[in-house]
Amino acid sequence: MGVVIEVNELTKRYGGKTAVDHLSFTVRPGQVTGFLGPNGAGKSTTLRMILGLDAPTTGSATVSGVPFHHHSRGLRHVGALLDAGQVHGGRSAAAHLSALARSNGIPRRRVDEVLQEVGLTEAATRRIGGFSLGMKQRLGIATALLGDPPVLMFDEPVNGMDPEGVLWVRRLFRRLAAEGRTVFLSSHLMSEMENTTDQLVVIGRGRLIAAEPLRDFAARGTRSSVVVATPQAAELAAVLTAAGASVEPEGSAGAEKLAVTGLSADRIGALAFESRIRVDELTTRTASLETAFMELTADSVEYQAGQSR
Numbered sequence: 001m002g003v004v005i006e007v008n009e010l011t012k013r014y015g016g017k018t019a020v021d022h023l024s025f026t027v028r029p030g031q032v033t034g035f036l037g038p039n040g041a042g043k044s045t046t047l048r049m050i051l052g053l054d055a056p057t058t059g060s061a062t063v064s065g066v067p068f069h070h071h072s073r074g075l076r077h078v079g080a081l082l083d084a085g086q087v088h089g090g091r092s093a094a095a096h097l098s099a100l101a102r103s104n105g106i107p108r109r110r111v112d113e114v115l116q117e118v119g120l121t122e123a124a125t126r127r128i129g130g131f132s133l134g135m136k137q138r139l140g141i142a143t144a145l146l147g148d149p150p151v152l153m154f155d156e157p158v159n160g161m162d163p164e165g166v167l168w169v170r171r172l173f174r175r176l177a178a179e180g181r182t183v184f185l186s187s188h189l190m191s192e193m194e195n196t197t198d199q200l201v202v203i204g205r206g207r208l209i210a211a212e213p214l215r216d217f218a219a220r221g222t223r224s225s226v227v228v229a230t231p232q233a234a235e236l237a238a239v240l241t242a243a244g245a246s247v248e249p250e251g252s253a254g255a256e257k258l259a260v261t262g263l264s265a266d267r268i269g270a271l272a273f274e275s276r277i278r279v280d281e282l283t284t285r286t287a288s289l290e291t292a293f294m295e296l297t298a299d300s301v302e303y304q305a306g307q308s309r
């Protein structure tokens with residue numbers, strides 16, 4: 001297998017609006033890569049360009065070195081779930097998959113295999129129109145798997161799924177990657193990525209913010225601070241600053257606290273003791289992965305509550 005998705009200086013403009021802005025990254029096989037960004041960051045537009053459904057304004061996207069539309073029988077090369085709602089509601093799940101199998105030269109037995117894989121065997125002959133969103137997502141995943149492709153792309157795959165479905169889908173992605181496939185999935189929620197992905201591509205307002213292993217991204221968020229409660233805030237702040245820490249006041253007058261970065265809780269305690277400063281509380285505060293994501297994308301969130309643009 002070993003198929004790579006490469007996005008190179010990819011740009012998409014809609015009139016005066018730049019949805020994707022000189023974006024470059026690589027998605028490698030054998031691991032799950034998460035594509036993360038706030039709403040409107042340009043994830044769906046990027047996935048559509050990779051799949052040849054939208055033409056880039058400039059730049060390029062290739063799958064194993066060539067644009068996607070150069071691959072004949074696309075479903076055998078790249079399986080994708082973009083919008084689970086966009087299926088013909090009048091057909092049954094089995095009829096929908098059979099039609100796709102026929103037009104892509106895929107053996108009929110794959111239809112039963114993928115229905116089984118996604119847990120829709122019982123519902124195979126029911127009209128898709130009556131499916132819940134979670135069932136439609138499962139059908140979309142079945143469609144992506146139909147051609148047994150080396151590359152899989154999923155846009156917000158767990159939307160509408162119940163907790164059992166979310167766990168199932170996580171295990172499925174892990175297994176597909178362990179089989180050597182290239183697995184690329186988008187989400188606007190860090191929490192969805194945390195337990196599923198090895199690599200992250202993070203974008204905001206169409207631009208690349210980070211492309212790195214999840215653990216490196218997490219390390220950005222573990223920049224911890226220590227909160228110190230003391231009746232001698234000004235004196236302690238001076239001591240800690242002299243020792244190289246950066247100190248921010250927190251709390252209200254009379255119950256003052258200092259948020260200290262750059263020194264461990266042990267060291268702060270020792271320095272306070274040496275200077276005969278009373279400390280009432282010392283708490284280490286570790287930022288979560290979610291916080292790292294929010295901090296990094298704060299400037300690029302397009303729609304924020306309580307904010308008019």
Ligand SMILES: Nc1ncnc2c1ncn2[C@@H]1O[C@H](COP(=O)(O)OP(=O)(O)OP(=O)(O)O)[C@@H](O)[C@H]1O
Nearest residue numbers: 014017019037038039040041042043044045046188
């Ligand atoms: N066909 C279009 N015409 C005009 N603007 C568009 C079109 N498609 C997308 N956009 C704009 O491009 C930007 C990126 O949209 P896109 O759907 O790619 O973001 P996204 O990251 O997938 O967001 P979400 O998480 O909300 O799905 C948005 O501002 C959107 O309004």
